[in-house]
Amino acid sequence: MPEDDLERFCQLVLHDPALLKLLRETPDTNAFFDLIMRLGAERGYHFTGGDVEAALQAGRRSWIQRGS
Amino acid sequence: MQTDRLAGWVPTRLYWEQAQPILDWCYLGQTRFMEPFFDQTILRCFRHPFCVLFRHQTPITALAELQATRPGLPPSGFIFHMSRCGSTLVAQMLAALPQTIMISEASPIDMVLRAHFHDTSITDDQRVSWLQWLVSALGQPRQGAEQQFVIKFDSWHTQFLPIIQRAFPDVPRIFLYRDPVEVMVSHRRGRGSQMVPGMLPPALFGLDADTIFQMPLDEYCARVLASICQAAVQHHQPGRDRLVHYRQLPQVVWSSLLDLFRIDHTADDIERMRYATQFHAKNPSFFFVDDTQDKRQAATADLRALADRLVQPLYDQLAALQQAQDARA
Numbered sequence: 544m545p546e547d548d549l550e551r552f553c554q555l556v557l558h559d560p561a562l563l564k565l566l567r568e569t570p571d572t573n574a575f576f577d578l579i580m581r582l583g584a585e586r587g588y589h590f591t592g593g594d595v596e597a598a599l600q601a602g603r604r605s606w607i608q609r610g611s
Numbered sequence: 612m613q614t615d616r617l618a619g620w621v622p623t624r625l626y627w628e629q630a631q632p633i634l635d636w637c638y639l640g641q642t643r644f645m646e647p648f649f650d651q652t653i654l655r656c657f658r659h660p661f662c663v664l665f666r667h668q669t670p671i672t673a674l675a676e677l678q679a680t681r682p683g684l685p686p687s688g689f690i691f692h693m694s695r696c697g698s699t700l701v702a703q704m705l706a707a708l709p710q711t712i713m714i715s716e717a718s719p720i721d722m723v724l725r726a727h728f729h730d731t732s733i734t735d736d737q738r739v740s741w742l743q744w745l746v747s748a749l750g751q752p753r754q755g756a757e758q759q760f761v762i763k764f765d766s767w768h769t770q771f772l773p774i775i776q777r778a779f780p781d782v783p784r785i786f787l788y789r790d791p792v793e794v795m796v797s798h799r800r801g802r803g804s805q806m807v808p809g810m811l812p813p814a815l816f817g818l819d820a821d822t823i824f825q826m827p828l829d830e831y832c833a834r835v836l837a838s839i840c841q842a843a844v845q846h847h848q849p850g851r852d853r854l855v856h857y858r859q860l861p862q863v864v865w866s867s868l869l870d871l872f873r874i875d876h877t878a879d880d881i882e883r884m885r886y887a888t889q890f891h892a893k894n895p896s897f898f899f900v901d902d903t904q905d906k907r908q909a910a911t912a913d914l915r916a917l918a919d920r921l922v923q924p925l926y927d928q929l930a931a932l933q934q935a936q937d938a939r940a
């Protein structure tokens with residue numbers, strides 16, 4: 544499922560300093576979305592911009608909930 | 612976990628997953644803690660989608676590994692306070708110094724100190740160790756110029772002074788306090804979370820869960836303030852703890868507290884701190900306006916009666932301790 548692919552891709556990135564650096568040094572949000580989907584596709588992970596946006600919303604929500 | 616992977620990362624949340632304490636980390640890189648409160652700096656980082664999407668999650672023991680291989684700066688000073696008494700101003704003045712890491716009311720510190728409320732099997736020894744590891748992680752220099760590290764605790768953390776004193780027996784501490792009427796008027800206008808019944812465990816303040824929802828909010832506020840001040844009095848260590856009254860701000864920061872916290876400073880640093888005092892500490896977009904008289908005039912008779920009955924006796928004890936402190940100086 545695409546959301547699983549995105550989750551797996553995020554875990555891959557967290558263990559790859561070069562990918563982490565590349566993504567965090569992309570300040571523009573649109574460029575970030577383009578880059579993350581391109582990097583994911585190059586490595587066989589398939590997800591859409593909508594999946595990324597949903598993951599961002601879930602990420603913010605989880606952080607807030609963990610603070611309560 | 613390889614701790615070099617945590618370089619530039621900061622623990623921002625402690626939560627439980629399958630009964631295990633887990634840390635949520637955010638990449639800050641060289642971003643300094645400049646906002647009035649810890650979470651505000653993290654939320655600023657969250658404007659970049661990278662910081663939201665890519666967050667390490669580690670067991671709390673990763674902090675021990677990090678401390679062993681990449682220890683942070685030892686803390687130079689601790690700020691405790693009764694709330695609404697200038698503590699954020701002090702923190703903002705210190706945050707203006709580029710050589711100082713200023714951590715203000717960090718939620719992972721709160722979660723470690725209150726961990727035993729979540730899991731009663733967590734011992735005091737564990738909380739001491741977790742606090743030491745966490746403080747080391749928060750004190751990591753990330754720009755290279757940092758030399759000192761100061762922590763402002765949440766107001767209710769005076770209840771945990773024994774744990775904090777065990778973990779860091781040699782760190783200088785201040786307790787900021789203010790006329791309780793002025794503090795209560797401030798909370799009546801905008802209640803802090805600690806003044807909302809149920810937001811924190813009532814047992815933390817020696818209160819009963821059945822009664823806190825029956826009492827007026829101002830009475831709950833007065834009882835919380837009394838509990839915070841009681842703990843400050845009870846655990847005061849003359850010669851180690853410095854009492855600071857709101858009326859001494861801001862001058863006491865550069866005339867006394869910089870030396871107490873052993874913060875090396877220049878004339879330019881003093882000017883940076885003076886500049887910071889122009890602005891409202893919690894809302895730096897606005898200029899600071901002294902509202903002491905306004906608050907005193909706004910106090911109603913019932914609020915004054917609660918302050919006088921429940922908080923004034925503790926305030927008087929703090930004032931007496933400060934008088935003795937100043938006589939020794």
